[in-house]
Amino acid sequence: MEFFWLLLIAGVVVLLQALVLGRRSLRQIDYERKLSRSHCHVGDDIEMIEIIQNKRRIPVPWLRLESILPAGFQFGHQAETAISEGTLYQNHTSLFSLSAQTRITRTHQITCRQRGVFHMDSALMSAGDVFGLARANRPLRIETRMTVYPAYTAIDDMPEAYRSWQGEVEVRRWTNEDPFLITGVREYSSGDPMNQIHWKATARTGQLQVYRQGYSADPEVMILFNIEINEQMWRVVTEPMVAEYGLSCCATIAADLIGKGMKAGFGHNAIIATEDEQDARILPAYGSEQLSTLLQCMAEVQLKSRQPFHEFLQSFVPQSSQENEPIHKMDILIVTPHVSQPIKQAITILEQAGSTVSILNVPDIEQLKKSHWNQSVYDKPSRKVSG
The missing domain is CATH 2.60.40.1530 (ntegrin, alpha v. Chain A, domain 4)
Incomplete structure (x- = not known):
C-alpha cells in the first residue's frame, strides 16, 4: 500500500x-x-x-x-x-x-x-x-x-587596364571642356557647334567668334557592369566567381573615384528586386553618401541577366530633345568578362555620340582560381560546427 x-x-x-x-x-x-x-x-x-x-x-x-x-x-x-x-x-x-x-x-x-x-x-x-x-x-x-x-580589391590585384585608365582620367580631368564655364571668346574652328557662336563678338569683329570654355575638374564616370559571363550565357550566371570579381572591381573603382573628389555612377544588366529598370542605374554624383548608394546597388545585384548588355548600353546613347540643345556626355567605364560584336557596335554608337568609353576586362575563371584575390576573399574554407 x-x-x-x-x-x-x-x-x-x-x-x-x-x-x-x-x-x-x-x-x-x-x-x-x-x-x-x-x-x-x-x-x-x-x-x-x-x-x-x-x-x-x-x-x-x-x-x-x-x-x-x-x-x-x-x-x-x-x-x-x-x-x-x-x-x-x-x-x-x-x-x-x-x-x-x-x-x-x-x-x-x-x-x-x-x-x-x-x-x-x-x-x-x-x-x-x-x-x-x-x-x-x-x-x-x-x-x-x-x-x-562587394569586397574591395587591392589595386595590385586589379586588371592592368585599370591603372592605364586611371592615368588617362587624371589627365582628362584637367582637359575636359566645361560647357557651363565660359572664360572668353575665340575664332571659329571647323567642327565647332553652331550653338556656341558668340553673335555679338562676331558682329563686332566681322569674323565668326565662339565661346571659349573653361575646363572641368570633375569628369563624370559611369561604371557599367556586364553580368553576362560569355556571349552564350542565357540567363543564370554559371561562374559566380567571375561575376563577384567584376563587382569587386566596380566597388573599388567607385571608392577610388569618389575618394579623389570625382563623380561616379553605376549601372548593370542584372536582375533586380524591383521591376523598375531605373533602379539598376545610379547617375554620377559626389560624396560618401553616393558611395553608400552605389555599394547598396552592387549588393542587390542578382546573378541573373535582365537584358543583353548591348541593349543596356544603347540606353546610354545621349539624346537631345532639341536640335541645338547640348548633349550631356559622360566617361563610361565598362567592366565586362567578354566583348562581343554587338557590344562593340553599341560602344561605337556611344563614342560617335561623344562619350568616352573604356573597357576593363574581367579575367576568366581559370585565371581567378590562381589569383591572390581568390585565396584571400571568396575561397575561405567553411568551418563545420557541431555541438
Whole structure:
C-alpha cells in the first residue's frame, strides 16, 4: 500500500511539473537578436548578439532555439550550438537551460563570406518539462537585415587596364571642356557647334567668334557592369566567381573615384528586386553618401541577366530633345568578362555620340582560381560546427 501511495504521489508530482514547466514554460521568456553592424564588405567580421531573458520565478529545464541563417555567414565555434549547412542556408540549433529570473547574452562571431542583402527574420523557440511529457513552441518574428557589399580589391590585384585608365582620367580631368564655364571668346574652328557662336563678338569683329570654355575638374564616370559571363550565357550566371570579381572591381573603382573628389555612377544588366529598370542605374554624383548608394546597388545585384548588355548600353546613347540643345556626355567605364560584336557596335554608337568609353576586362575563371584575390576573399574554407 505504501508503494502504491508513493507511486501516486510521484505521478502527481510529475504531472504538476509537466503542467508548470511544460506548456507554460515559454511565458515571460523574451528573445532579442541584433547585429553589431547593419552593413559590411565581404570578408569582414561582425557579431550577432542574442539576448534571452526568463522573467519568471520558475526555471526552464531546457530551451531549444532554432534559426535559419544564410549559408554565406561563417560562424565561429560555439560549444552549445549545432550547425547544419546547406547550399543557401544553414540551420542553427542551440540547447541550454535558464535559471529563474535570468538574463543571458550570447555573442556569435561571424565572417561574411557572401555578397548580398540578407533578411534573418525568423526563429523557433521550444521548451518543456524535465521528463519531456509536455512542451511549448513559439515562432519568433525578428526584423534583422544585413547588407554585405562587394569586397574591395587591392589595386595590385586589379586588371592592368585599370591603372592605364586611371592615368588617362587624371589627365582628362584637367582637359575636359566645361560647357557651363565660359572664360572668353575665340575664332571659329571647323567642327565647332553652331550653338556656341558668340553673335555679338562676331558682329563686332566681322569674323565668326565662339565661346571659349573653361575646363572641368570633375569628369563624370559611369561604371557599367556586364553580368553576362560569355556571349552564350542565357540567363543564370554559371561562374559566380567571375561575376563577384567584376563587382569587386566596380566597388573599388567607385571608392577610388569618389575618394579623389570625382563623380561616379553605376549601372548593370542584372536582375533586380524591383521591376523598375531605373533602379539598376545610379547617375554620377559626389560624396560618401553616393558611395553608400552605389555599394547598396552592387549588393542587390542578382546573378541573373535582365537584358543583353548591348541593349543596356544603347540606353546610354545621349539624346537631345532639341536640335541645338547640348548633349550631356559622360566617361563610361565598362567592366565586362567578354566583348562581343554587338557590344562593340553599341560602344561605337556611344563614342560617335561623344562619350568616352573604356573597357576593363574581367579575367576568366581559370585565371581567378590562381589569383591572390581568390585565396584571400571568396575561397575561405567553411568551418563545420557541431555541438
